[in-house]
Amino acid sequence: MTPDARTLRDEILGLERHLDTACEAAVDIVQVRERDLDAATLCALVRRLVERATPATRVVVNDRADVALVAGAAGVHLRADGPPAARVRTLQLPPWIVGRSVHTSAEAAQAGDLDYLLCGTVFPSASKPADAPIGGLDALRETCAVARPPVLAIGGITPARVAACREAGAAGVAAIGVFLPVGRTAGALGPVAAAAALRKAWFEMLQLPRRA
DSSP states (O other): OOOOSOOOOOOOOHHHHHHHHHHHHHHHHEEEEEESSHHHHHHHHHHHHHHHHHHTTTTESSSSSHOOOHHTTEEEEEOOOOHHHHHHHTSOOTTOEEEEEEESSSHHOOOOOOSEEEOOOOOOTTSOTOOOOOOOHHHHHHHHOOOSSSSSEEESGGGGGGHHHHHHTTEEEEGGGGSSSSSSSTTTOOHHHHHHHHHHHHHHHHHOOOOO
């Protein structure tokens, strides 16, 4: 988030400013996915984000249910190979949000008691290695067909691809690249413009007449 940062503190402050902007844009969920931070630093970061988040934006923590609990986050996002959702839910009473990443319909069918699934990678993405497997719309469609929780599409998501994801059965979309500051990567719009463009594409899809 802060290419010119010289210290970890500078990087964290840059991340906080970026997520502040995401909250101002009323992004529904912000997932904090900073695997390189130690528990204390991550907890402090999440706590500050939770304190500054607006009611419209919920902060969840990737993988670290302990950090999410201590920092007062809205929930936790589990990896595909993470612990069972039922075990995680014992840490906190509802309405804690618990989501999970899945890559196949088989993983989705066995995902457990979750509030949402994050399915990807749907399209090629700059945040993934060049040789990372791409599930495509077929994998998204198959996942949506068997999943009990709502499925959010992720991976190479742009406003132009929203309609295809919705047609495949997705209940929403998630993204990284399009939310980055303008110029940081191809297609980056910044949080405010990205949120507006994705919502516009989603609701325009709802207004289209159904195909015969």
